Amino acid sequence: MNWIAQKSAQFFITIFVLIAISALPSLVVQLEFVPANYWNGIQQQFSQLAKLDEITYFNVTAQRELPLLPDLAPLMKETVIIFMTSLIVSVGFALLYAYFFYRSGKRVRTVLQQTSQTLEMIPDLFWLIFSQFLAITIYKKTGFDRIEVAGGFAEYIRFLPIVTLTLTILFFFLKWLTKHILEEEVSLFLELARAKGVRPAALFWRHLLPNLVYRFYLFFRSNLITVLSSLLIIEYLFNVQGIFRFAVYNPVMPILLVILLVVYIPIFLLDLVAEWLIPNAWKGGI
Template identity: 75%
Template sequence: MTYIARKSVHLIIAFFILIAISALPSLVVQTDFSLTNYWNGIQQQMDQLQKLEDITYYNITAQRYLPLLPALGPLVKESVIIFTTALAVSTSLGLMYAYFYYRSGRRIRTVLHQTSQTLEMVPDLFWLIFSQFLAITIHKSTGFDRIEVAGGFAEYIRFLPIVTLTLTTLFFFIKWLTIHIHEQEAIPYLELAQAKGIRPSGLFWKHLLPNIIYRFYLFFRSNIITILSTLLIVEYLFNVQGLFRFAVYNPQMEILLVILFVIYIPIFLLDLLIEWIIPNAWKGGI
């Protein structure tokens, strides 16, 4: 019950924070800050929650205003496909890297560590430009034109956005995994398990990984805003027909309010499910 009560409080607090964030455009009136106008904006947003079906947006293709909620479905689908695919690939590659790093000697570890540090410092924008440049180069050299470098108003682009988001997230994960593998190796229980004759692969997958998997999830959860901000850049520059690009082109307060709730509520529910699924033994008292 304590866990449910704590999460319920978090949801209520987040509810008001999202409303306050969505009303931020009303804080500035003609380059001046107006707290009165901001408070009125917050009240307007709370009233808008009671009539979400009345919110509209201007559709450039149709040249008229259309209801917002039905239009968000395909946009959410595209963003979810790109985000979940990139996350699944980067997590899988990160765990494979962690296993290879764990099994490697000192010299290889040094090379891997220095390489990952260098790549992790590369700006996200570089990978976006590099992936587009590589696709164009392949097309000029081989004539292969199946890789789209940008989407359109009625076209979907997924491959390069997924690759770009995967790369930026992967190097982010690798840095964390490298640090925590070093920490776990210093714990005596691994030496004891090794002395009992447990093979290195068993040590990693059955002992070391369960001890860091929950911490890895907490690291991801605390940095999800960073990953989502990268997704926003990817969608905007690749012209992806996704939720974040739609928010950039439709910055009205009521639309921002709906989009923030559409993003937050599934993440909150997924967090509840993961916290329930992960065994307490893996949490280690966290």
């Protein structure tokens, strides 16, 4: 019951924060900073919650105002495809890296540690520019033109955005896994398992990894805003027909409110499901 109350309070507080964020454009009126107008903006956004289906936007192709919610579906689809594919691929590679690191000797571990720390410090923008440069170089050298470096109004681009976001998330994960594997492998319960003759592979997959799952999930959840900000940059610079790029080109308060809600509510529901599905034994009292 306490958990339900906590999650309910978290939901309503976050909704209020999102409304306050979506009202930020009201601070600027005709290029002048007007703090007194902010409260009116918040009230306007609250009243807008009752008529979200009436919000429209200007469609450049049609050259007229169109309902917002129906047209968000394909944009949301592109964003979800890029985000989920990048997340799944990066988690897969992170698990393989974690297992290889766990089974490696001291020299290899030192190299992996230094490499992961260096890669994690590289800005997201570098991977974006590097991937486009690589695609252009491949085209010049081989004539292979199937890798798109930017999308268009009627064209979808996925490969390079997925690669770029995957690298961003992956290097983010590697540093965390390196640190926590080193901490976890000297724990008493692993020492006991080794003393009982449990094989190294079983030690990792059945004992060490389950003990990291929940903490890894909490780490990712607390840094989700960083990942989403990277996705925003990727969508904008690759000209992806996604929801974040749409928000950049339509910085109107009602539209920002809808987009923030469309992004947050599914994440909140997935968080509830994840908290419910992860066994209490894996949470270790966290």
